[in-house]
Amino acid sequence: MDQQLQDSCLVKRYLDGDEKALEVLINKHSQRIYGFIYSKVYDRDVTEDIFQDTFIKVIKTLKRGKYNEEGKFLPWVIRIAQNLVIDHFRRNSRMPKFEGNDEFNILTVLGDPGLNAEKQIIKEQVETDLKSLVAELPQDQQEVLIMRLYKDMSFKEIAAVTGVSINTALGRMRYAIINLRKLVKKNNIILTN
Template identity: 60%
Template sequence: MADLHIPDALLVKNYIEGNETALSILIKRHESKIYGFIYSKIADRDISNDIFQDTFIKVIKTLKSNSYNEEGKFLPWVMRISHNLIVDHFRKTKKMPMYRETEEFSIFSVMSDDSLTIESKMIVDQVEVDLKRLIEELPEDQKEVLVMRMYQDMSFKEISELTDVSINTALGRMRYALMNLRKIIDKHQIILTN
């Protein structure tokens, strides 16, 4: 318990002078703060352990080579080292592969524009408008179930509770709604594709 009263600066000094126990006290004292800080950014135990280890390897090397000159600010110094290593880690993992266009390789084979063309957008909009008109033609009870299921994304259990019918009735109404929609589409020969 006497370890608690020794300030960091003195432990660092003792360590530089060859007292190895001083390092273990410093690690014990600050491990959870430093590890917690790393883990809060990385969210992976193994990588956090690696970064914690690399941080202290730097600390040890710096102290042993007498390059440390920030007496009294041990923890912020170690935190800064770990912060830099975290940034390095993200740089390494987020690096994008680079492609260069050659005769055999076209850059457009890895790049594509998935958004709809103006024409397809108009078709999609038209199909939606047509479909809504067809739904309006359905009997009220079937229309209600279909709208709740498809547009409001409700489960059949929720629909049955809300409309005060059994789940089987709701399922049956959905089935009839779809059958009737198909009938109307066939009858008027409507094409609903995009």
């Protein structure tokens, strides 16, 4: 009750032109209003903006002579702040944004799916090495390997195209892989990215 009396007194003094009264009012309630806004938005910058907008509205309303909530200054200011918080969330739901902070940066989770320059070079090198290794294989094994791995054909299809049985196609694939492994070992090639 005493505080309400004091507030209404300060408001009256402000309306009479005493700017110092506003400073007292702001300083008196800043912590509660700021805390209230922060408890809703959890962001210091947004809180600062809403706090500022709240008091701009308070100042405008007071200067226009439209304040009539005798003795209930703080609840009135809190209500203004609450409306501005709602406006903030409405705006953000229309245009959601995500901001990182010191503890969590979105860029650590959202990586660039593309390879970086170094990995791109390694990938090209691996592909070139692999091509030359495949070229070393006997023709029949080469055929099966290319059809299976690069053309994604089934062994049934490979068998039909090459005119051999499925078992022969499977055997050629097996030997192609064994021979590739031998070639990799022999040439000391690293085929990893």
